[in-house]
Amino acid sequence: MTPGVAANTAGSGRSVPLARPAAAVTPPPAPDSAGSAPTAVPCPKAVAPKVTRSPKPTPPPPVPEHRVVGGDALATPGLIVPPGVPAPPKVTASSWLVADLDSGEVLGGCGPHEYATPASVQKLLLAATMLPRLDPAEVVTITKEDLDIAPGSSAVGLLPGGRYRVETLWLGLLLQSGNEAANALARLGGGADGVAGGVRAMNEQARLLGARQTHAVTPSGLDAPGQFTSAYDLALIARACFADPAFRRYVLTERTRIPAQKALRGKGFEIQNENQLVYRYPGALGGKTGFTDYARHTYVGAAERDGRRLVVTLLGAEPRPLRGWEQGAALLDWGFSLPRQTSVGRLVEPGESDAEPTPAGAGPIAAAPPAGGPSNTDRPGAGMFVALAVGAVAIAVAILAGRRSRVAPTSAE
Structure with a gap:
């Protein structure tokens, strides 16, 4: 039975549990010591439509670095679950x-x-x-x-x-x-x-x-x-x-x-x-x-x-x-x-995959969060960035003491 899912019984005014499919799922193998994802349990194949008026969508060739976003173990065409957990229910989705x-x-x-x-x-x-x-x-x-x-x-x-x-x-x-x-x-x-x-x-x-x-x-x-x-x-x-x-x-x-x-x-x-x-x-x-x-x-x-x-x-x-x-x-x-x-x-996290390599000695640069999304102002290292900036300003002031100069403001992108 599927806990938490109920179907209305016609005319009865009550609910009854929906049954899971009878077919069993073979527990997936755990990833090997090198961390490669298991492929012994494939996903179901998508069913092609018999009749359609729509143009066929054509995805681009796979990009290896896109397939490992979120972790190397996710770059698998098959089933990936933590070792030792119960097998997931059998579904017809080609990916989930x-x-x-x-x-x-x-x-x-x-x-x-x-x-x-x-x-x-x-x-x-x-x-x-x-x-x-x-x-x-x-x-x-x-x-x-x-x-x-x-x-x-x-x-x-x-x-x-x-x-x-x-x-x-x-x-x-x-x-x-x-x-x-x-x-x-x-x-x-x-x-x-x-x-x-x-x-x-x-x-x-x-x-x-x-x-x-x-x-x-x-x-x-x-x-x-x-x-x-x-x-x-x-x-x-x-x-x-x-x-x-x-x-x-x-x-x-x-x-x-x-x-x-x-x-x-x-x-x-x-x-x-x-x-x-x-x-x-x-x-x-x-x-x-x-x-x-x-x-x-x-x-x-x-x-x-x-x-x-x-x-x-x-x-x-x-x-x-x-x-x-x-x-x-x-x-x-x-x-x-x-x-x-x-x-x-x-x-x-938003902006994480767009992060550029940070030059040696520079602090992290926080990306602006999307509206309603998590703030990056509490990101570890932000205080270090401020401290370095303040220190640099103090040194510049000491060197240029007594001079009158116009310094263009800098900005973080």
């Missing part, structure tokens, strides 16, 4: 990862650095990028271009010419996976370049977070050539999102009302959160679902238990015998069963 939102420890994964297509979980990168930029109380107008989305793809039902608060767009994006809301938010945050500027900002944000295997082409996650991510990168992006109080409030909202547009004779209507984890997993913090022909089912979910917050990401899943969110719930249960500080790697 479980991590601690607070400590950043990676508890385990399968092909965590394998390229995959994101589908609508890419909207989390849009949120991580644009939430700090946009005023949720601002009222904005939807354009015809915002509604330029793939026929039959997910939409909130926003009207061209309609006026909505930015907060309403966020709720439509995260509850109903509205692709027109994604276009509007990217346009609003993209400056003079509109949606193109918004997508460019998303890619800049991915790089800042250390998500080197992520490249956005569309703000919504609809399939496009050259668009990709990885389970590890999604965990970095999700961690940035869950650090934002507004995001946490949005993704835990069960239902909201899209206001009427009287000038356009449009009626108001209600939308519900599509993420079943919110309703059916105790301690759920929210997340995001996704699906396209090539991506298959993708999922990001987070939950809290006994003061511990975990996040799960999965890509390329098939919905049988368990749906995407149920596979995520089973992996969360597995993660919560492991001892604290259990780890096979870690989530890097």
